[in-house]
Amino acid sequence: MSNISAENIEELLALFSRKGQYDARTGEQSYEIHRKCEELFEKDYVCCKIENEKGSLSTNYPSQIIVPTDERSFSSKDSDSSKGTPCSTNNFDASKYKEIANKSNLARCRTRFPVPVILYKGKFVCRSATLACGGEMLWRDMSVCIFNTTTSESEEKSAPISRNGPLFTELRSQDIKLLKELSVSYICDLMVENKKVKYGLKVSSSEKIDKENRYCDFKIVQLPYPGNWYICYSFINSLMNLSVVARPSGHLLKLF
Secondary structure (H helix, E strand, O other): OOOOOHHHHHHHHHHHHHOOOOOHHHOOOOOHHHHHHHHHHHHHEEEEEEEOHHHOOOOOOOOEEEEEEEEEEOOOOOOOHHHOEEOOOOOOOHHHHHHHHHHHHHHEHHHOOOEEEEEEOOEEEEEOOOEEOHHHHHHHHHHHHHHHHHOOOOOOOOOOOOOOOOHHHHHHHHHHHHHHHOOOOEEEEOOOOOEEEEOOEEEEEOHHHOOOOOOOOOEEEEOOOOOHHHHHHHOOHHHOOOOEEEOOOOOEEEOO
16 A cells, blocks of 8 residues: 555645535546545455445445445554455445435435444444435435436436335435444434524434434434534623634624
């Protein structure tokens, strides 16, 4: 494996500064850092790659989603990742995972469904976005339908997703099914609010306030991670006796 240099880190930071979010629909992007990330994964794990070409599962995930399926075991003398032998007993069914993810992706913001990123002693640590509200799910579902109807007949189309029952209930059920497929027991809730509101619209919500209590089988661990804006405005009253406080933008706000 080639070494990771300071130049590689600078390239990655420059990429982040130019792009607000990843868009898999633009096709495969030849960033060297992507290949290096795969190499780093494969030093510790035997990996499975889930195809996400042109964002077929999620436009906000890479064209290949890397899932660690087995841990590598190394002796103190081994330095080559190819010498490592699998040492975990985790059973990961890639085809079943992809099938459920394709049915549940609209249940979470920006279609960022749960993806395993760490494997430890046969157990996954996953990342995902928070739950999407009904408005976002409906809007994205309509967008998918419109896109499918306007796609050229000459292009290969994926099989339509069959859903039973109301959209909201079906997506929540499939999301829970995906979590159970990954044997998830704990959900770490990083949201400060019960529901996040932008421009007067509810854009996401937390599992802890699900009205139907559908996530009761999981232990929800609340680990709020507020941004600087929340800290600033939460403590603004206690800072009123100061002449200057910091605004979320980093500028100074003078209080009179």
